[in-house]
Amino acid sequence: MSYEIIDATLLDPVARPLLDALQVEYATRYREFRPDSAASASEELVRYPAELFAPPEGAFIVIVLDGETVGGGAFKRYDATTAELKRIWTRADQRRQGVARRIVTELETRARRQGYRRIYLTTGFRQPEASGLYLNTGYEPLFDRSIAPEIHFRLPFGKDLLEPGRTDSLDDLRQSEPLGQP
Known part of the structure; x- marks a missing residue:
């Protein structure tokens, strides 16, 4: 199996399977918490203009296997160093095979190359696989882990790209209160 990594944009046809699947995934996972989960998922995916995920301040990659999009991800500017x-x-069908880890590693490499010192992200409380991925790739939880994840709703994480494992450089990203439903 040989994965091809493509630098793309959200508007490229190769991105469509990723975006369509994300919409279904978000709507399905959060259906019982949002009566309008399909509409909410759709709104989330168009919340940011595509150009935010393009160099020099962003990036968007797609992973292709045998001509089919099997993964991907993006980053945008959060602040001057993040x-x-x-x-x-x-x-x-590609999960638990290292694809997501590869996506995160590729995005971190591009972020460092573009001058970022750290990464911030949030994931939903109904996405334990994502939380596990971030913990296993050196991300620091920026929320109170003693509070039930559903209280937070969105779970923030951060990572110092120049000194992985350093956490004091993330202090300004820490949330003082749970990130409840928007």
């Missing part, structure tokens, strides 16, 4: 990961996704 990139924010968004839209990390792996097709269901």
Whole structure:
């Protein structure tokens, strides 16, 4: 199996399977918490203009296997020294094979190359696989882990790209209160 990594934009046809699948995934996972989960998922995916995920301040990659989009992700500028990961996704039949880890690693490399010192992200409380991925790739939880995840709703994480494992450089990203439903 040979994965091809493509630098793309959200508007490229190769991105469409990723965005369509993310919409279904978000709507399905949060259906019982949002009566309008399909509309909410759709709104989330168009919340940011595509150009935010393009160099020099962002990036968007797609992973292709045998001509099919099987994963991808993006980042955009969060602040002058911080990139924010968004839209990390792996097709269901490719999960637990290192694809998501590869996506995160590729995005971190691009972020460092573009001058970012750290990464910030949020994931939903109904996405334990994503939380596990971030913990296993050196991300620091920026929320009170003693509070039930559903109280937070969105779970923020951060990572110092120049000194992985350093956490004091993330202090200004820490949330003082749970990130409840928007």
